[in-house]
Amino acid sequence: MPRALDPILHVAIQVNDIELSVGWYTSNFACEVAYRDESWALLKFENISLALVLPDQHPPHVAITRDDLTPFGKPVPHRDGTSSVYIHDPSGNNVEMLKLA
Amino acid sequence: MPRALDPILHVAIQVNDIELSVGWYTSNFACEVAYRDESWALLKFENISLALVLPDQHPPHVAITRDDLTPFGKPVPHRDGTSSVYIHDPSGNNVEMLKLA
Numbered sequence: 001m002p003r004a005l006d007p008i009l010h011v012a013i014q015v016n017d018i019e020l021s022v023g024w025y026t027s028n029f030a031c032e033v034a035y036r037d038e039s040w041a042l043l044k045f046e047n048i049s050l051a052l053v054l055p056d057q058h059p060p061h062v063a064i065t066r067d068d069l070t071p072f073g074k075p076v077p078h079r080d081g082t083s084s085v086y087i088h089d090p091s092g093n094n095v096e097m098l099k100l101a
Numbered sequence: 102m103p104r105a106l107d108p109i110l111h112v113a114i115q116v117n118d119i120e121l122s123v124g125w126y127t128s129n130f131a132c133e134v135a136y137r138d139e140s141w142a143l144l145k146f147e148n149i150s151l152a153l154v155l156p157d158q159h160p161p162h163v164a165i166t167r168d169d170l171t172p173f174g175k176p177v178p179h180r181d182g183t184s185s186v187y188i189h190d191p192s193g194n195n196v197e198m199l200k201l202a
């Protein structure tokens with residue numbers, strides 16, 4: 001039996017202006033605004049969510065879920081009940097190991 | 102009826118060493134190597150593919166498919182029969198508009 005593959009929960013890219021960027025993505029692509037405030041937004045695509053984040057708030061990253069974050073470091077709790085640890089690939093790219101609420 | 106959402110075909114991140122990076126991702130995550138050579142690799146996750154590219158070969162990007170690329174610029178044909186045009190969001194992030202073979 002083939003093993004189950006990990007899903008990538010979201011991809012986050014840095015933008016300079018959340019409102020402007022939400023306008024650009026939603027006018028160019030078929031996607032839905034799942035969340036937005038002045039500091040970040042989450043756009044739902046068919047298979048994945050695209051997070052738009054400000055450079056001083058979050059690094060660019062991909063997020064992969066894990067039930068147990070302890071092998072990766074000290075989890076940081078978020079207001080929505082999730083928690084996460086950032087790890088880095090050999091080139092320094094960020095991977096957010098995310099425990100769902 | 103809710104409109105269909107665009108899928109994101111792949112996300113590409115830049116790495117310094119393809120072989121080293123493929124080893125790191127496949128040892129940390131449940132993903133499959135769909136393609137690899139010395140200049141890039143494609144890792145299949147459950148819902149999306151993650152491309153690992155060298156900085157002098159490709160920019161970091163997300164890829165979204167379109168049947169007609171002409172509104173976006175002059176399509177560049179690829180060896181596998183696909184073609185694409187890079188466009189940029191207001192912050193300069195790259196989006197590859199990709200026509201499948």
